Amino acid sequence: MSAPRDSMTSVPRDASSDRPLLLANVSRRTFLTGVGALGGFVLAVGFPAALRAADPPKYGRDGMPDGWVDDPLAFVAIGEDGTVTIVCHRSEMGQGVRTGMPMIVADELEADWKRVRVAQAPGDQKRFGNQDTDGSRSTRHFFEPMRRCGAAARAMLETAAATRWNVPVGEVEAQNHEVVHRASGRRVGYGALAKDAAKLPVPPRETLRLKDPSRFRYIGKGQLKLVDGPNIASGKAQYGIDTRLPGMLYAVVARPPVYGGKVAKYDAAQALKVPGVVRVVEIEGSPPPAEFNPLGGVAVVGRNTWAAIKGREALKIEWADGPNREYDSAAFKATLEASARKPGKVVRNEGDVDAAMASAARRLDAEYYVPHLAHVTMEPPAATARIVNGKCEAWGCIQSPQAARDRIAKRLGLSAENVKVNVTLLGGGFGRKSKPDFMIEAAVLSKAMGGAPVKVTWTREDDLHNSYYHTVSVERLEAGLDAGGKPVAWLHRTVAPSIMSTFNPEAKNEAPFELGMTAINIPFMIPNVRIENPEATAHTRIGWFRSVSNIPHAFAVQSFVAELAAAAGRDPKDFLLELIGPARRIDPRTLGDTWNHGEDPEKYPVDTGRMRRVVETAAREAGWGKALPKGRGQGVAVAYSFVTYVAAVVEAAVNEKGELSIPRVDIAVDCGAQINPDRVRSQLEGACVMGVSLATKEEISFKAGRVVQDNYNAYEVARMAQAPGEIRVHLIPGDFNAPLGGVGEPGVPPIAPALCNAIFAATGKRIRRLPIRDQLMKA
């Protein structure tokens, strides 16, 4: 039996020697009287919601639950052998955070990357600050605190050396894992200083000297390989599904196929006869809203996963389906369309759209449909838990370890202090694994098995049948053009069940955070704009999916812009740039966007100059307007999401049979400065493929309340042969002293509309319903 991947205990330990690492072995009080007196810890604790409402708004990292921590004692440990251990407190799901975040600390610390190890933090937000790895926030929220962590530890090492040599601290300097006395040339390594440095107080935040960005050795350079790369390539990397504990049992769960359904009765007799099956356990569900709770059902616990799967096949279960038993995607599409054709809640209103429409030379309208989507992370949800002496320890591929910890504690009736959640690598996340329902299942089953370790594995069918799906939406766009083809009126009705319905069954309108994703906050030069949001009712669990509401909104808005350009007889790129207009910095609140991705509207205005620049860059690099053979065309789209600007130019090729291929995509991204440029590129490449995948293939549909698709044969995703031939990512240089943008998600939204615009250019066919599938095929 292999041990679970080493994660931190209360004190970081060197896994090879089990020796406490020195900096971290200092009494916690050192920090509390040091940095804590400056108020950093107060910020990290956060305030109750009732108090928060009366306070001035908090933005960015300050507005997140448990805020941020920049305490080097929480994040950095140095061993006497010079090994520097840096804690990553966010979940690695492919975005490269376990490389990028420690790299920031290492750079400010002047650590030699070859001597850095990365340890994964368990769920403990009081100690590490917010750990919800979502919203493309990790780097933009923690770049500065992580720099300060490194700089504070560096200052402690410098002070220790200066004290040892009895020279003023101003005469010494940390350089690549050593402290150097400039005048005498004396040098001492970090390992030799660790013990002395550990006795020093953490320096006050305002005394820290951050590096000038010109002196960065890793940040922005892109030369470092992924810390997990060798383990991934050799099969040693440990994901949630890979946890193994002595005496562990394996479970799969039969869950209600209809949202809100429950077990009416079940017969376990045959299941218990399957070799290797140990026990059958009913898991209590909870009525909607689902929130983060397990759906309930019947679990089969066995000696291995296969035994549990075969046991589950032998269960006889009668379900009471409940009120969502008639949910039918075809019928629901018609319902959404009907709603989109009637007025709804007005969420932004400028000028007089009705009058402008009435006097317009031409009017156009179009409706766009995006179905439910499933994340289908290659690693399905999986978690392990055991309970020993009233304490629960869990392991899982979780984006929100603190939420998992709190919910496990609540469900088991324990205090959070008695629950430890260890974060493994995530085999994909995309928002699915920000919901800890699967981790709670493991804890419930461990309790049922007397505390024995139990691993719950979701099969692919489970993942498709019981996900938290991307919403389903109809976007209706109407516009009036003047005689010169210039848009004078814009009406957008967006209709989609809200993610809030998963928490509040009364929620029927999109939340500000959904509207603020490319629907309400379009900065177009149109005098009359009205955005409406008719109601929609959810009949399944709706959740976050990489780039969330930007997917349908950007698809509709950016497709419609190209439709208007075609109607006006204009070049789509020129037309788009004219709609964006001249460079200006717009307060998002003036666009009706009160959310702004949680960021300060002063620091993060909607910057149309940056938006123009990504469009111009992508177009230039793609050779926009170049002569292409018959059946080929280029399409452009831009989206501002997660406070980052991304434009894509897709080149599509459609052959005489109607088969689509994508020879090339050019993507320009302005996310501010790039900490790890290669990972920015790779995220944009991956987002492009995901965008192509959802545009061409993906659809979750319901019939009789149940998801129709069982596995990858029915829920198709892009494979190698459908991937673009070439994806060229163009990074707009940024300033390390300016606010950063997100990276993980903003690459997705422009892809589907750019692709459909390219298909229009290639064939004259306009796609308004995703996925494209066989819509291009000739009979």
Added chain:
Amino acid sequence: MVTLHVNGKAQQVDVPPETPLLWVLRDVLGMTGTKFGCGMALCGACTVHLDGRPTRACITPISAAAQGKVTTIEAIGGDQVGKAVQAAWVDLGVPHCGYCQAGQIMSATALLQQNPKPTDADIDSAMSGNICRCGTYTRIRAAIHRVAQKGATK
């Protein structure tokens, strides 16, 4: 009892002969490098080599696997081509989450063992049974070409 030959070692396992090789590797032998993705040979995450041929462990009963020699991601680095593929994956930063990459590496290694200079079309054809949800396909292609250009290093 079924005797499997995994990575050059004979292993006796006491599970029903119809049990898929995948779950025996992972749960019984503790070799978790081979991944579960679909259970229906649709995604390639569980790819191993059976007598050198890429094989989906999730639908291969151990009774069938016992007829040949199984190589998994844990041992593919012992093969020159496998080692070069692993190195190219690391050098070019192919993985995102990395979960599918064991299967990708096993498929790519088998391709390059059979066809040391594959074209893009050869790669698309050989690799299309392996899904990567993170979308690393263009880098996988580049990494395979890199191995083909450099040849498997000794």
